[in-house]
Amino acid sequence: MNADDLIARAAGLPRQRMDRGAARRLARGIEADHASAVAAGVDVAAGLDLSDPLRADASDADQLARAASLALLSRFTWLQPTDEMTWSDELWRMLGYRAAEARPTKELFLTHLHPDDYDLAYRAIGAVWMNRGVVQLTFRMLRKDRSVLDVDCHLEALLDDDDKPCGIIGAAQDVTPRERARREVERLRLRCETVRTALAEW
Numbered sequence: 001m002n003a004d005d006l007i008a009r010a011a012g013l014p015r016q017r018m019d020r021g022a023a024r025r026l027a028r029g030i031e032a033d034h035a036s037a038v039a040a041g042v043d044v045a046a047g048l049d050l051s052d053p054l055r056a057d058a059s060d061a062d063q064l065a066r067a068a069s070l071a072l073l074s075r076f077t078w079l080q081p082t083d084e085m086t087w088s089d090e091l092w093r094m095l096g097y098r099a100a101e102a103r104p105t106k107e108l109f110l111t112h113l114h115p116d117d118y119d120l121a122y123r124a125i126g127a128v129w130m131n132r133g134v135v136q137l138t139f140r141m142l143r144k145d146r147s148v149l150d151v152d153c154h155l156e157a158l159l160d161d162d163d164k165p166c167g168i169i170g171a172a173q174d175v176t177p178r179e180r181a182r183r184e185v186e187r188l189r190l191r192c193e194t195v196r197t198a199l200a201e202w
Contacts, residue, residue, distance in 0.1 A: 074174075078106065079158070079167040085109065094151075094174055096144035114140035114148060121153075128155045129165050138175065150179035 074091035078084070085106060089099040095112055102108060113121050117139040124135045135155045140148050151172045158167035 073171040075169070075171050076104070076109070077158070077167060077169045081166060091172065094143075094149065094172070095141070096147075112141050112143075114142055116140070124153075124155060125168065128157050128168055132157045132159060132163070132165055138179065141172075148176075149174055150176045 073088075074094045075088040076091055077086045083106070085104040087100075087104040092099045092101065110118075120137065121139050124137050124139075127133070128135050133156075136153065137155075138150060138152050141151050143149060152175045153170055153172045155168060155170045157165045158169055160166040
């Protein structure tokens, strides 16, 4: 089952008004990303590989669920020839903005990186650019109100016809509850070790 089959199948599913609005926004975002990439001379078809998320051995329900989860990720692209960024509606919402409330730029994006994780994110972006590969990492971001988010991020290089990097595409997911739980477990573990050490010394 390919993406066209998924779209055709999804078209027959009952939808609420909010679902239709979200679908229209997603379609506009994909069209804008595609137009920007084409304008910058990117071969947009060369790097596409849907075999994993839409693999043939997955059930129809699994593939629809996977496609839906991918659509909800906060996506962004940066194109080096034009220095242009695009953000999906989900990314605007994740950072606490109304959709397209401001102009998406590298500078605005960097202001939302947590100061303690800036170097980590910067090194990951550099690795993607230099190695023309894929990097996945977890780091913190700041919302518009300066509250902290933990984010899982997938970064991938966009390549031109000469196989040279010409941009970066990313997808982010808010994993704040998971990371808070992990930090609390680690805090309790360290506390127990400290208490055991203190008792042993006493």
